[in-house]
Amino acid sequence: MSETKIFVMTHKKFPEPDDPIYLPLQVGAAENGRLGYLSDDTGDNISAENHLWGELTGMYWIWKNYDGPEKYIGINHYRRYFINEKHEFLGECEIERIMGEYDMIASKTNEGEQTYYEAYAEAHNAHDLGEVGRSLERLYPEYSEAFKAAISSHRGYAANLMITTREQYNAYCEWLFAILSDANKSIDVSGYDLYHARVLGFLSEGMLLVWALHHHLRVFEAEIGYTDEKAETKELKLAIGKMIKDGLFDEAEKLFNEIMTVRPDIGLRLSDIRQEIPVIQQILYIGNQERIRGIAGIYEESHDLNQLIALYGDYYRALQRIGEAGEDNAKGACVEADLEWLRMHHFTAITLEVMLHYDMCSKYGTKPLNESAVRARTSHITGM
Secondary structure (H helix, E strand, C coil), rough: CHHHHHHHEECCCCCCCCCCCEEEEECHHHCCCCCCCCECCCCCCCCHHHHHHCCHEEEEEEEECCCCCCEEEEEECEEEEEEEECCCCCCHHHHHHHCCCCCCEEEECCCCCCCHHHHHHHCHHHHHHHHHHHHHHCCCCCHHHHHHHHHCCCCCCCCEEEEEEHHHHHHHHHHHHHHHHHHHCCCCCCCCCCCCCCCHHHHHHHHHHHHHHCCCCEEEEEEEEEECHHHHHHHHHHHHHHHHHHHCHHHHHHHHHHHHHCCHHCCCCCCCCCCHHHHHHHHHHHHHCCCCCCCCCCCCCCCCCHHHHHHHHHHHHHHHHHHHHCCCCCHHHHHHHHHHHHHHHHCCHHHHHHHHHHCCCHHHHHHHHHCCHHHHCCCCCCCC
8 A cells, every 4th residue: 555645736637647646636626616636625625715825725625634544745736746866756665765764855945046035025025924923923932943044044945845744744734824824814915916815825835944944854855847837827928929920029028027027926947947938028128129120130030939939049059159269260160150140030239239138048058148259250240
């Protein structure tokens, strides 16, 4: 008999893992109707409050209702899973081997430039995080030092993903929901949009580190594998693609900026797996600036967003090669071929300035463009 059950939180139909330890659990079923999976709207549940709690309505349901025999309980998402070095979902034997040495499996932490508090305050309302701290102080004052350490830390565990023992899972949920329920009494979401109204779900993400620090847990940090982009990310790309096809560059840029203002999560690495959102932003800006100035540019090349994204990458890689050759054009023929290609594909001064301004190393895998060499070698094309 299996000792492990990984609940896969979802709000939509998705390709289910073949491994039987993974069990889909629909969250927010009371608000949206059932999909045919196990759902969070039976027994003791908070399914109807999914708009506030996000995937935590599923975590609550497991805590209060699931009575299976498994020793280990896990939380993954329909497009985010723990993976091993072979980029495979963690299997039962692997999980049980890890849990024989560790107290919990959580996501690998990434050291960011901002502290958790700074990052939360930038994306959400810092007042709400303060309310969580005050609730924790009232209910569990012994955790105060761990809370302060966690929110001042430059790391954290993502998206409530975890695998741990049944006992620890239940204890964590009892602690977490007590704190968040108390804080919720002082949090006003009436002025929030639908995204930011999921405030309790957002606030919960920092609490797993608080718990781990206070209990001195041995945490195995696993990589997260992504099977698909966020639905809202895909929807935005489709909408922008249609507007570009129709020649509505100005309207597309306005829509893009409006959506990204209220849904900055759409552009996060875990949502935008192919890292195309920054490229789309630059394509829209370039296209509009060229249109305003009456310059034949990127839109002359294609009216298809995917082709424009590919073209942007080709532009960037050509500039990388030109920059690597240096100002003395040491690689001669290769550089001349790139320059001729740029000349034939409506490469403009506007495109050049945008590409020199934005560091795209994370997407194209190299050091920043050699600005002086690129400018020197492309001046006869751009007129700059």
